[in-house]
Amino acid sequence: QSVLTQSPSASGTPGQRVTISCSGSSSNIGSNYVYWYQQFPGTAPKVLIYKDSQRPSGVSDRISGSKSGTSASLAISGLRSEDEADYYCTTWDDSLSGVVFGGGTKLTVL
Amino acid sequence: QVQLQESGPGLVKPSETLSLICTVSGYSITNYYWSWIRQSPAKGLEWIGWIYYSGRTSYHPSLKSRVSISIDTSKNQFSLILNSVTTADTAVYYCARDWGVTGRPGYIDVWGKGITVTVSS
Numbered sequence: 702q703s704v705l706t707q708s709p710s711a712s713g714t715p716g717q718r719v720t721i722s723c724s725g726s727s728s729n730i731g732s733n734y735v736y737w738y739q740q741f742p743g744t745a746p747k748v749l750i751y752k753d754s755q756r757p758s759g760v761s762d763r764i765s766g767s768k769s770g771t772s773a774s775l776a777i778s779g780l781r782s783e784d785e786a787d788y789y790c791t792t793w794d795d796s797l798s799g800v801v802f803g804g805g806t807k808l809t810v811l
Numbered sequence: 812q813v814q815l816q817e818s819g820p821g822l823v824k825p826s827e828t829l830s831l832i833c834t835v836s837g838y839s840i841t842n843y844y845w846s847w848i849r850q851s852p853a854k855g856l857e858w859i860g861w862i863y864y865s866g867r868t869s870y871h872p873s874l875k876s877r878v879s880i881s882i883d884t885s886k887n888q889f890s891l892i893l894n895s896v897t898t899a900d901t902a903v904y905y906c907a908r909d910w911g912v913t914g915r916p917g918y919i920d921v922w923g924k925g926i927t928v929t930v931s932s
Contacts, residue, residue, distance in 0.1 A: 703855060736917045745905055745922035746856070752912060757920065789856055793915045799871040800858035800916050 705790055705803035712809040718778040721806045723790030725771050729801055733793040735773040737766055740787045750775060785810045813838040815906050815923035823930050829893040833906030833923060840864055844911040845889045847880060851902035861909055861916050862889055896930045903927050
């Protein structure tokens with residue numbers, strides 16, 4: 702059971718906009734920055750979003766992040782087949798004094 | 812181009828010690844924070860801990876009693892020691908570079924390829 706809650710799966714058709722959510726609490730998302738990672742099978746994760754909504758250079762502007770209260774979201778617009786991957790949210794938890802991850806959302810492009 | 816490479820045994824016996832080294836190339840280790848993260852089907856992604864080049868460390872509370880991370884700036888390497896391993900420690904272990912935004916881990920921009928460590932007799 703992960704501290705951050707993500708839906709196990711999400712799907713969309715090419716061109717659609719898909720949103721992946723991450724739910725936490727006041728001790729984690731509510732008071733710390735959220736980061737989002739994309740992972741393909743057999744490879745290391747890659748950062749997509751840092752500090753809630755900032756995109757590192759090189760990350761597509763189809764990717765965006767937002768946060769409200771104790772929940773965060775990752776949105777992918779203009780969905781493409783190459784977006785099919787696992788997506789994870791992560792942040793610091795003040796009560797735990799450690800990093801927590803979501804369980805991951807597997808995105809399928811239909 | 813910064814590259815990280817994990818090395819160490821792929822098989823460890825229960826109750827013994829897991830020891831991994833991360834070699835950093837293309838960048839001096841005397842900046843940023845350097846992390847260990849693991850991933851298993853059972854537990855997903857799990858942050859183990861990190862170290863700053865000065866030697867300051869922070870560990871996940873659930874592993875704190877068994878883990879130690881050290882750094883060797885002369886070799887541009889950092890290491891992970893995990894004591895008294897069980898089958899629950901079987902995972903892919905990644906080393907990574909973390910920016911330490913606001914002094915907390917989370918923003919990792921470079922990862923190693925990962926090394927699979929199996930705990931089994």
